[in-house]
Amino acid sequence: METEVPSLPVEVICYILSFLSTSDRKEASLVNTAWYAASLDRSLQKNVIYNFQASSACLESIRDLGWRQSPSVALRNFDGVPISNTVIQSIMLHLAPNLENLSLRGSYISESSFVSLITSCHNLRGLDITGCNCLFMSGILLSKGKSKSMMAEALVNLQELNLSNLSYLSDQTFNRLTECTPNLRKLSLASCHITFGFDPYRGMSVFNSTALLSFSNILHFINGQAATLKALNLSRTTITNEAMWSIGQVAGLCLEELALQHCRDITDEAVSAICACQPGLTTLDLAGCSELTGKSVLAIVSSLQCLESLSLSRVRNITDSVLKELATIPTLQALDVSECYQVNGYDLIMGLASPKAGSKLSRLNFSCCTMVNDDCVFSMARVLGGRLRELDLTSCVYITDISVCAIVYHLRGLTVLRLGWCKEITDWGLQGMIASNNDSEPYSKGDGEPELSRSFGNMGFFAPPKYLNEQPEVVTESDIEASKEQERASLSSLTRLKELSLTACTKLTDTSIIKEIRFEELRTLSLSMVREITDESFISITTHCRSLERLSLSHCSRLTDQGLIGAASHLKKLTHLDISCCDKITSQMLKVLMNECKWLKSLDVSMCGGLTVADIEQLQLLHPTLTNVQARCLGGDDLPLTLWTKTE
Known part of the structure; x- marks a missing residue:
């Protein structure tokens, strides 16, 4: 008589699952009841974000996720229609008590729904309302004392607040919201319309404008929360050197992360000042700051000895010679110099190879650095190993x-x-x-x-290779x-x-x-x-790469239905597929693909001559979980916008 194999403790199963990717954990959870129960452990849900559309199809999933105690949820395409309110009510009932991170990015959620949703979430650590302009358009958000007190109670532990790309954010609404977040660590105001050039209050300390978001008000906020604030994102704003200097001089402020992408008005003097005043920075993003030169790099090297990640992408005045000094930063792990056309990599590699180098680079981006050649890559490979x-x-x-x-x-x-x-x-x-x-x-x-x-x-x-032909x-x-x-x-x-x-x-x-x-x-x-x-390559790839989640094969014109149908059974984990401009693909392949690839969410079949608009309409009607379909120029027509649903 065979003895029954004892089941593993839940703690052991959780430990095993922690080594798997999200897609692998989904498969492992189907082994038996014990493995399914272990997959619901809260520790395994921290890096998982569940995306919901304003659709009745989401209601059952929301109820089921209540058992998982899922900490992160993103709501997409929400507006004032009844189904959006129904989905929000379901989230409040089943998910709100355990939510730690909530994203409403780009939604047209009403003020009343927003307040009701947030006040039901008492464990929020992160809130993203990027592009939710309808919340701030009227200027009355949190104007009532009762709603503000309830919001303050719910957001008392909030650490990350993303207010990027808000055209109607004013000093008054900014203050009402941030007064509810006394423990904020990360604040993003990227792409917001902030006035840096003049002080509308003329030195007064009452910041109550309903029309402007002023830097003087933001600086007042930073002074008040200097003890907790660790990360600041002012990318794509018109921040000036003087404003940068003012931030650096705030008493008690110890920033760890600073993002200034495409802040075209700042110069080397501003970077030198912020580096000298904030030597504890571990992440600095200066991508697209076109006025910067090598002096900024030297200032970074001399002051930021704890720096771990640096982006100089599209800072086109940077030359290779100054990058050599970055190798002396002992903690540097990630460097992005993409689209820096004067960089060839030689001096950077020489710096990394020198006895004084303390850098531990693990991520390196040379994208679009057209002066990089074989000598550089060969030497870099030997040095970094x-x-x-x-x-x-x-x-x-x-x-x-x-x-x-x-x-x-x-x-x-x-x-x-x-x-x-x-x-x-x-x-x-x-x-x-x-x-x-x-x-x-x-x-x-x-x-x-x-x-x-x-x-x-x-x-x-x-010598640059001669492009004799493309064959x-x-x-x-x-x-x-x-x-x-x-x-x-x-x-x-x-x-x-x-x-x-x-x-x-x-x-x-x-x-x-x-x-x-x-x-x-x-x-x-x-x-x-x-x-x-050809199809032979595609079938081989899917046979030997069973973990594929994103696959792009656009403009591979020799692929046919036969190859994709033969490979579909191996793509069980596929979520994103791009087969645009593959003219030999027909609706027969789409049917097989959707039956085999249950996790597929995004599909691009633009300019596939073998497909019609009717094929895509039928596909979306039969498979509502396919939330992102790109189908431009099918038979000379575009897919009607009413059938497009995007999540990204």
Whole structure:
């Protein structure tokens, strides 16, 4: 007689589930009742956000989620119609007591519904009302003493408040709301219309304007909450140097995060001042601040020795020479210099390789840095080695197979690799081989390292490759057999990859895609505009990458119904699919896709010549859970706007 296997304690099952991704936990919860109960543990729900539309189809899900004690919810497309109020009432009844994070981004929720919803949530830690202009348009939000006192009771523990993109936010409504949040740690006012140029109160301390949101009022708020405020986002505002200096001088203020994206009026002097006054900053975002130069970088290096993440994206006056100094920041983990056209990476790599370097870079973004070439990537790969986790080389048009070979040999710990628009990458590179000068055979060193012997101190520039044509080089079976005796690393060596982009790498074919894209943990893959791949590649990818959640195959014109139907059964976790401009796709594939991919939420079939508007209308009627459909230019017509539902 077989003995019954004892069940694991719930605590052990929870511990096992904590190592799984969200999609894997969904599958594991179906094992049995005990595993399902363990999946509802509150500790496993912290990083999960449930999105709800204003639809009667959500009501049952909301009731079920009441058992999960879900801490994070996002409401989309809510307005004053009856069904929106019904859904809000259901959330108040089933979810509100346990809610910690609530997003109403872009909703047209009424003031009464907003107050009722928030006052029923007594454990809120984060509130996002980005773009909810209808709440502030009348100017009477929280004007009644009773509603304000109830709101203050509900928001007493609120730590994060996002007020971005509010056109009608005034000093009066801002004050009413923030007076209810005495423990606020993070505040975002990105894209708000803030007046910095003059003081409408002429030095008076009464801030009650119903028409303006003034910097003097915001500064008054910062002074009052300096003890708790740790993060501030003033991106896309007209903040001035003087305003920056005033923030830095606030007594008791110790900021950890500061975002100033596209604040075009600030200069090096402002950055130097804020860095000197706030040396505890760990995250600084200066993307798009076009007036900044290398002086800002030097100020950051001299003052911010606790900095962990720095974005200098689109700061186009930055040169490579000043980036060398960033390597001396011992805590720096993430650096974004995308679209900095004067950066070639050499001095940064030299700094990272120097004995004084203390940086522990794990994320590096060189996207659109067109001066980056093979020498830079090869040296960077050798210097950073196993530390690097995310690398973005999108549109670095001069890198070739040499760079790919260096990446796969040295950067085995990568989880994110983006090589989109690197059009000189071929099948050779993905397979760990480099074509020799006569293009007749590949070569690699016996120890697996690509044949590139330049030392770090003797780096020369490669001549830019000549774009003779866009046609892929043919790799034959005899070529592959001849190279098998040589030990090498190929793309499949990056076993930890979770995201891979090969968008517009037009020289790739089935030869390398079939053999190399085999990653058990891959979640996101883009092969858009890789026009030579066929159904054979698609079936191979879905067979060997069972964890795919996002897949982009737009402009892959050789894909047919046969391939997608054959692959659909392997895409159980797929949530986003882009097959736009694939003319051989028909409605037959859509039926199979929706039956097999139960989690699919987003689908792009724009400009698919084999589909009609009627096909998409029927698809949405039969599958209401498909909440984001892009279907432009089908048979010369666009999908009626009434049938479009977006979540992103």
